[in-house]
Amino acid sequence: MPCTGYRRADSSWHYLGKGPVISESSAPRTVRELGEFALIERINARRVQAPAVLLGPGDDAALVAAPDGRFVVTTDMLVEGRHFRRDWSSPREIGRKAIAQNAADVVAMGAAPTAFVVALGCPAETPVEVVDELADGMWAEAARAGGSIAGGDLVRSPELVVSVTAFGDLRGKAPVTRAGARVGDTVAVAGRLGWSAAGLAALTASADAEEFAEALAAHRVPQPPYEAVLGSSWRAGHSLTDVSDGLLADLGHIAEASGVGIDLDAAALRDPALDALARRLDADAAQWILAGGEDHAFAGTWPSGAELPEGWRAIGRVTAGSGVTVDGARHEGGNGWESFRGADSASGPDPR
C-alpha cells in the first residue's frame, strides 16, 4: 500500500519537525539509514519533561530532582522472544509494558514515579517507525505514572532489548518494604490478578480475539493501579510489593523477608469472569490468579482491623508459619515466573 507507506514517511518527517517533506524513496526507513544520533534526536523531539527532570537528554548524563534527599530506583530488562513477541504485541504496547512494570516497582515502595531512563538495543534494520512507536508507548505510560523519560542509550543488538530504570520520590515517608509484615495482619491486593496470564494463554492457544479482548489487552499492556498507592486515601500498612512473578511467589517474598507465613482465602480471590474464560480454554482460573504474574497488581499487609485504603480488598491473613498457603493448604502447581526455566531456544514468552 504505497499510500500508507507514503503517509508514514511523510508524518515521520513532520514529527522530526525540520526540513522539507521528503518523498517516500529518500526518507530513512531503518535505524541504520537514520543513524544513532539523528534517531535519538528524533525520539526526543517535542517531548515535555516532567517537573522532576532538571536536565534531560543531550549531555553525558541527566539530572533529576530528589526532593527529600533520597530516591527510589529499580531496573528491569525486557528481551524480544522472552518477555514479548513482536507478532503478539505492537511496539507501542511493548513500550508501555516496559515502563509500567518498572513504575509498579517504584510504587510498590510507596514512592511516586518521577523519571525513567531507557537503554534500547535493536537490529540496524529495524524500521524507524518501530522505535518511534516504542518511544511513544513509553512516554504515554511514563506520563500515566507521573514521570517522563529523562535520557537513555541506543545500541545495536541482534534482537530488541529494552532496559528501563525507574526513579521515585518517597515524599519524606519511609519506604514500605517486603520485610514488615506481622502475624495477624490482613493481606490485601489492589488491581486485577490472573488477567495477563489469561491473555498469554489465549495467545498461546490462538483463542478468539474478541472473546478474550480484555485478557489480551491486560497481557499486552498491564495497568498497575498506581492511584491505589499514590491516591489521597493511601495509608501505608506494614509491607507492600507488586505482583510481577505471581501472587504466591510475590507474597512468598513478603513471607520470607518478614519471617512469617501467609494464608490466602480462595473465595476472596475468585473472579467469575476469569472462570468463564478458563472454561473456554479448559484451563484453571485459580492457577492464573495464584501463579500468573505481570498484572502488576499491588499486594500488602495492614494491621488487623485497620481500614484499607480505597481500591484495596482483603484476600488473606499473615500467620505465624512460613510460606504461602491457600485455605490452609500448599497450592499444587507452579508458583510463578522464574527467568531461566525452559529451553534457550524458546520462540516466545514462557507460558509457564
Added chain:
Amino acid sequence: MPCTGYRRADSSWHYLGKGPVISESSAPRTVRELGEFALIERINARRVQAPAVLLGPGDDAALVAAPDGRFVVTTDMLVEGRHFRRDWSSPREIGRKAIAQNAADVVAMGAAPTAFVVALGCPAETPVEVVDELADGMWAEAARAGGSIAGGDLVRSPELVVSVTAFGDLRGKAPVTRAGARVGDTVAVAGRLGWSAAGLAALTASADAEEFAEALAAHRVPQPPYEAVLGSSWRAGHSLTDVSDGLLADLGHIAEASGVGIDLDAAALRDPALDALARRLDADAAQWILAGGEDHAFAGTWPSGAELPEGWRAIGRVTAGSGVTVDGARHEGGNGWESFRGADSASGPDPR
C-alpha cells in the same frame, strides 16, 4: 582438570555461605541449574554497599541518597559481539568496562559516583562462574569510582547483555555540561587517548600480546581518570565531557551544544609510544587518538589563561567557527563510533 573443577565448585558453595560442601557432580554449573533467585542471592552475598545506598538489593526497589536534593543519572548498554567479545575479554574485564564507561559519564557532569544498578541478560547455559566474575569486576570498578551496585535485574537472553545505570552526587555544585564552552577557551584533556583503539587494532590483527600488552589492557578495561575531576585540585571550567565516541566526535558535541568551533593542536596530541605501536601495525596513531573512543578520558574547556586542574593538559582552543579542526583543517577519516554502522552480522566489535 578435575582438581580445578572441584575447587571451583567447592569455593562456589562456600561463597554461597550456606549448606554443606557439595561434590563436583551436584554443584550447579549453569545459570539454569542455579536459578534466578539463588543466583541473585549469590552475587549479592558478602557485598558491602557504599554509604549512599540506604537500601540495597532484595526488595521491589533500592533507595539511594541524594544529599543535595538532585542526582545525576546515565545509562549504557553493552551487547556481546557488538561492544565486547568473550574471546577477547574476560567476564571480569567486561564487568569493569561496563561500570567504568557509566561512571565516566557521571564524572563528566562534575558529579561523584554514588551507586549503580545493573540489568543483566544471559543464556540459561551460561556457567555460574561467568556471572560471578562479571559481578566481581563490576563491584571492583564501582568501588574504584566511589560507589556500589545497589540492585539489578537478571533475565534470559540469547547473548550476554549488560545494561548499567549510574548515579552521581553534584555536592551542591552546578552540573558541568557540554553547552558552556566560550570562544577563546583553552581545550584540555585528562587521561589517555587512542590506547583503547590501539588495543582493538592489535586484537583485530592478532598482534603480539606482549608488545601490545598496555594497549590491550586499555581496551579491555578503560581507566577513566576519575580523580582528575573528583580530586582536590578540581575547578570546573566552562564545559566538560568524556571521550567515549572519539575525541573529534565528543568535542564536536561540545562545539555543537555551545555554538562554537574547536581547533586542536596536533603536536599537543602526539603520543610517541602510540606512534611506535602504530608503525608495527602499519596504522595511523593520529587516527586512534582523534577518532578512537572508549578510553574514557575527560575533555573540557577553561577560560583562557586559567590554571588547569592537576592531571589536565591543553590540546587546543575554542574558536568562533563550528565543528572541530586539527591545526586549522578538517580531519580526513572517520570521526568516531556510531552505533548502527557496519553489518548486523558483524561477529565482533566494529573496528571502525
